[in-house]
Amino acid sequence: MQPTSSMKEEFLKKWQMGLQIYRPLIDNTSVSERRKAIKLSADVAMASLRKGTTCWSRALIQKTATEDNFLVRQMLSGIKAETLINKKLPKVMCHRKIVRRSKMILRRRQSRSAIEEVAAKARKLVKKKTQGLRNVVPGGEFMSNDVLLIQETLDYIVSLQTQVNVMRSIVDAAEAGSERTAYYLGKLKFAIEDG
Amino acid sequence: MSNRRSRQSSSAPRISDDQIIDLVTKLREILPEIGQRRRSDKVSASKVLQETCNYIRNLNREVDNLSERLAQLLESVDEDSPQAAVIRSLLM
Numbered sequence: 001m002q003p004t005s006s007m008k009e010e011f012l013k014k015w016q017m018g019l020q021i022y023r024p025l026i027d028n029t030s031v032s033e034r035r036k037a038i039k040l041s042a043d044v045a046m047a048s049l050r051k052g053t054t055c056w057s058r059a060l061i062q063k064t065a066t067e068d069n070f071l072v073r074q075m076l077s078g079i080k081a082e083t084l085i086n087k088k089l090p091k092v093m094c095h096r097k098i099v100r101r102s103k104m105i106l107r108r109r110q111s112r113s114a115i116e117e118v119a120a121k122a123r124k125l126v127k128k129k130t131q132g133l134r135n136v137v138p139g140g141e142f143m144s145n146d147v148l149l150i151q152e153t154l155d156y157i158v159s160l161q162t163q164v165n166v167m168r169s170i171v172d173a174a175e176a177g178s179e180r181t182a183y184y185l186g187k188l189k190f191a192i193e194d195g
Numbered sequence: 196m197s198n199r200r201s202r203q204s205s206s207a208p209r210i211s212d213d214q215i216i217d218l219v220t221k222l223r224e225i226l227p228e229i230g231q232r233r234r235s236d237k238v239s240a241s242k243v244l245q246e247t248c249n250y251i252r253n254l255n256r257e258v259d260n261l262s263e264r265l266a267q268l269l270e271s272v273d274e275d276s277p278q279a280a281v282i283r284s285l286l287m
Contacts, residue, residue, distance in 0.1 A: 001225055019286050035259075035266035042258060122241070129244035136251045150218040153247060157225055160254040167261040174268055174282045 001154065003162035007049060012166050014045035014075065021074050040068055044075045046163045055148070056156045059139025219243050226250055 018041025029037075044064050050057035065072040130149060134140030137156050143149040219240045223229055226246050229238055272279050 001221070016286060031263075031266045031270050034269060035262045038265050039258065039262040042262065125241045126244065129241050129248070132248045133244060136248055136255075147214050147218065150215065150222065153251075154218070154221055154225070157222075157247070157251065157254070160251065160258075161225075164254055164257050164261070167258065167265075170285055171261050171265050171268070174265065174285055 001158055003158060003165055007159075007162045008166050010049055011045050011162050012170070014048055015042050015166070018042070018045055018071065018075050021071060036067075037071075040064055040071060041075070042163055042167060044072055046159050048076060049159060049162070050155070054152055054155050055143060056138045056140075056152045057159075059142070063138060216240070222247055 019038065022037045022041065043060055047057040047060040047064070052058055052061075061072060061076070130146055133149060133153055134143065137143075137149070137153050139152075140149065143152060223238060223243045226243065227250065229243065229246055232238070269282070272282060
């Protein structure tokens with residue numbers, strides 16, 4: 001599973017569209033405002049690749065909308081912006097403290113063999129790590145199902161790789177400027193077509 | 196409902212474990228360092244998940260750096276220079 005050239009091209013187009021929306025502001029703002037605009041456009045571009053079909057992309061769009069509602073609406077005007085922004089995310093499935101407390105009570109009542117102890121420790125470690133994953137994947141806190149969580153993670157990573165790949169090519173080309181532009185532009189097109 | 200779930204956890208169906216193993220294998224393949232090792236090398240699920248978290252954090256950090264570089268570049272470049280024209284054609 002790798003970023004395809006069509007994914008990269010689509011990301012680039014959407015990102016450019018987002019930057020165009022900011023164009024009037026770009027000349028008159030601080031570096032940090034500009035950085036934020038660049039990053040938000042890139043995030044919406046990345047999320048919109050999935051057209052609302054994954055949980056992480058919906059969560060990311062909603063999160064970005066809280067920071068810049070106008071940008072999100074403009075960038076998504078073709079893809080049911082309203083429904084994506086206002087779509088209700090599922091409520092947290094079970095209150096973690098209650099589950100923890102009842103598990104502790106259960107544990108005290110059971111007596112276990114050594115093998116069961118090891119298996120239980122391994123399961124606990126995996127649970128802890130999946131919790132870490134929930135913290136870094138957008139919308140992770142709503143994914144109580146581990147299978148769903150890992151599926152979403154896989155898709156999120158491929159999308160992030162696409163985002164980084166294209167942004168890196170563009171920024172390298174932009175920094176190179178006029179002297180070696182031809183070379184870098186060629187390399188960029190080559191990289192995008194090569195997939 | 197949550198009480199019922201915790202009581203059943205010790206007799207949970209095995210099917211979902213296989214699904215998870217399969218997905219963790221897929222995760223391992225796309226991770227930069229672990230993915231390079233031979234398939235026969237054993238890597239624990241816990242380690243794969245940990246590396247995944249780290250990898251995602253690194254990717255996000257790189258996006259932030261790239262955004263910063265670009266913002267700085269737009270700040271420093273002279274409006275009329277050929278470089279500015281290049282940037283405009285790349286970005287807009």
